[in-house]
Amino acid sequence: MNKFTLNVRTLSQAVNARFVEMHGALLPDVVPELTRAFRELETHRAKMTYNTGSIALSAGVFLFMAANIFKPRVIVELGTFLGKSxxxxxxxxxxxxxxxxxxxxxxxxxxxxxxxxxxxxHIHPHPGKTSTERFSALVEAGIKADLISLDGRLMPEDLALVRELMHSETVILLDDFEGVEKGVANLQALTQLIGSYLFLPPVVEPRLAHFGVIDVHSTALLMPFSLLAITRQ
Ligand SMILES: C[S@@+](CC[C@H](N)C(=O)[O-])C[C@H]1O[C@@H](n2cnc3c(N)ncnc32)[C@H](O)[C@@H]1O
Known part of the structure; x- marks a missing residue:
């Protein structure tokens, strides 16, 4: 028998459509709230030591929906900057x-x-620390992450630490997943840890435009296969 193939982009389109479907009633409240908060967070840019890129509104909405679906108790993030993510x-x-x-x-x-x-x-920020320093301290404290969001570049020493931070159902978000950007490098660094994961590249979900979200994001999602339930309805 031939195999039936399904491209990850097609799958990601279906997952993103489902994300929006699940949040249809919330987005009219969430989008203006994130828009307002992002504008406020932008006012901190002048106080930053290293002025760099922050996330698009569509990325914020995607992160919101992912966190709202999986309901992580513990989130570990690399790359705070303005704090939109x-x-x-x-x-x-x-x-x-x-x-x-x-x-x-x-x-x-x-x-x-x-x-x-x-x-x-509870927000526990650690400015002035590298991912390696911070992840080491979290591992030492016995912290396990339900969701890991990477919007900074993993350092070589981080891989063993991320392995320790993960459990069998840890969801991972990779920002800047395009071209030769850090999201692609981070995915490559994680290769050994994600054998049982579904990789969902960033896609444009056209229905977000109905809620006033018209920009494009580059956040990929790594979801353990065990968190996917195929339903009949
Ligand atoms: C693209 S910005 C993050 C934007 C942020 N998520 C937001 O919503 O505003 C990436 C930040 O991560 C920091 N960073 C990158 N690699 C890092 C590492 N290995 N350890 C700690 N910080 C890192 C950079 O200095 C930068 O401030």
Whole structure:
């Protein structure tokens, strides 16, 4: 028998469509809230030591939806900068929930002006630390991440630490997944750890435009196969 092949881009289009379908009722509230918060976070740019890129609104919406679907209790983020991604993840995990959650975020080059808590999510920023320094401390503390979001470049020493931070259902988000950007390098670095993962590259979900989201993002999703349930309805 021939195999039936399914391209990861086609699969990602279906997953992204489902993300929006699941959030159709929330997006009219979420999009203006993220837009307002992103504008406010932009005011910190002048105070940053290393002025670099931040995420697009569509990436924020994607992170929000991913965090809202998987409901991670513990999030580990590499690359805080303005904190748009941190805020999107925290709001997504917290939306409609009352459980306490923790988000650890690190940035070696920039200060952090985020609040101590976003909803019920405790924000633990670590400005001035490298991913290796921060991940080592988290591993030593016995922290396991339900979701890891990478918007900085993994260092060679990080691979063993990320392995320790992961459990069998850890979801991973990779920003800047295009061309020769860091998301592609980070995916390559993670190759040994993601044998049981579904790789979903960034795609444009046209229905987001109905909610006023017209920019394009480059965030890929790595989802353990075990978190995927095929339903009949
Ligand atoms: C693209 S910016 C992050 C944007 C951020 N997610 C946002 O929403 O504003 C990447 C940041 O990660 C930091 N960074 C990159 N690699 C790092 C590493 N290995 N350890 C710590 N910080 C790192 C950079 O200095 C930079 O400030």
């Amino acid at each position: 941190t805020l999107s993840l925290a709001q997504g995990a917290d939306w409609g929930e009352s459980a306490e959650r923790h988000l650890y975020t690190v940035d070696k080059d920039n200060p952090c002006f985020l609040p101590e808590k976003i909803g019920n999510v």
